[in-house]
Amino acid sequence: MMRTLWIAVAFLVAGATSALAQSYDPKPWLADLDELHDAFGARYANFEWAVFDREVDMGALFADARKRVETAGSDADARAAFDRLIRRLGDGHVELHWPAHGAHDVGPAPPCADYDAVRAAKPLAGYAKGYAAIETPRSDLIPIGVIASGKRRVGVLKIPSFTPSAFPQLCRAAVAALAIPADKPCDDACSDRIEDWTEARLNEGFIAQLQRLKQARIDSLLIDVAGNGGGTEWAEAAARMVTARRLTSDRRQFMRGPHWAQAFAKLETELRAAAKDAAPKDRALLQSIADQAAAKRKVAETPCDAGPLWQGKHPDCAWLGEGFYFTGPLASADPTTLRGKPWAARVFSPMEFQYTEGLWRGPLIVLVDAGSASASEEFAGLLQDNHAALIMGETTAGAGCGHTDGGTPTTLSHSKAVFIVPDCATPRADGGNASRGVLPDVLVGFRRTDGPHLRAQAFLRKLPEALAKAGRR
8 A cells, every 4th residue: 555655646646747847838937037138238347357357257157057957847947047157156246146035015113123143243352261241221232351372452343334224223213213103104215313312322322332442451453353244334434434535536437328327427527516506615625526517427328339248358448447546536634634524425426424533542453254344344444455464364245346226126027036246346455456365364163064163263362473563554
């Protein structure tokens, strides 16, 4: 009887597999793959870097994906071929989001729906032997503590994330403070109000914790951004608070196309309007930047053919346009000269935050790992390129510049998957692409399979070396 039952089950499974194979049609999936191919050629800022630095054969990558789709036995196999292509490319900001089963547009969600504590990285240095936590009312946002290394007292400050969406408690506080109904949909304007409020509180918490560490009479400061997956441009403001040096932001290159053409056109319009009511000296600055924005808009409107890149050759034109900086039109600025000016944040983005340069002016170390990505790489890379901090840990994720103002998403016609690629790139001070990641000055032997205590032991062994080198900067 059991043998008969197993035979029957085998026939049922074979029949179901056969039915799935008969229902699978590769043609619409191949059409989606063509759309993906076109999106790479028109929107992928890191295309040239992928071909010549990473030495990826993009044509072969798509040829392999096409063969896998053609020979797939089901829709699931076809999706796996797409996912494999993205994974093999290895660019942290190239993303393919499949629609959830039965998903449909239900409109705005209630406030705090996208706030998730899972995004907040756990302290790495905090697991080290001898670490003494300092508990304050803001330690749930920015944990701090002190660790002894020889005769040195090292203040440790953990930034779990550069986005307030990693802190649901902040969102709940914002909803209460702004009198926003917690059980009703929260549209874009509502979400923006919450984000502004929570970012301001995160910034205040960072300042308060930094000041508290200074009161603990520390000799050096270590900022732990290990596992920090990124966030907002608050990273640029935070970096300027932990060094006595006036930092110069890295330049940002842009992908030619309507996305950046519209961004430059909007900037030009806003700055020319602001110039009308500005003081003469400010008016000249705003008009000059507006003229630069107009010139960059023309570059953005001029396409560059991706054809040669598919064949492993450089195009005849510059693949990317030369943009402004991560901070906007100004790479560096004295915040006291911009404070109170309504257009300040449009020319220097750190002015979105109440920050003071050089709140910490002593030796600085930044701890990173392979989970440090995007804005945390921007934070570490900015300090490294300005010789303002020593970086220790392991090479970071290599997400590089990502998606500006919502990015340039493409919805594939058949699968309805949303495909998004980075629309900008960041050349580092050494000429390399930030997508390579931040290379530490002091390497720590982290292993992917190590638990937090083993990683903390490895960090602690290298801390004296890092402190010695940081003290000589």
